[in-house]
Amino acid sequence: MLFGTVYINIGNKRYRAKKGESFYYKPRANHYISNQGKTLAKVLWVSTPPFF
Numbered sequence: 001m002l003f004g005t006v007y008i009n010i011g012n013k014r015y016r017a018k019k020g021e022s023f024y025y026k027p028r029a030n031h032y033i034s035n036q037g038k039t040l041a042k043v044l045w046v047s048t049p050p051f052f
Contacts, residue, residue: 001017001018001019001020001021001022001041001042001043001044002019002042002043002044003019003040003041003042004018004019004035004039004040004041004042005017005018005019005035005036005039005041006033006034006035006041006043007033007034007035007036008023008025008031008033009031009032009033009034010025010029010030010031011029011030011031
């Protein structure tokens with residue numbers, strides 16, 4: 001996370017990531033990233049190997 005806060009939703013679980021933190025997950029379950037509120041968040045996203 002470069003700045004701000006996002007929520008990582010994986011299956012039925014929700015995790016919070018804030019500035020200075022990192023996260024990873026295996027894309028086996030439904031997943032999405034959300035930004036709650038009016039604050040801007042910036043994420044540096046790296047995907048390897050590319051699954052899109």
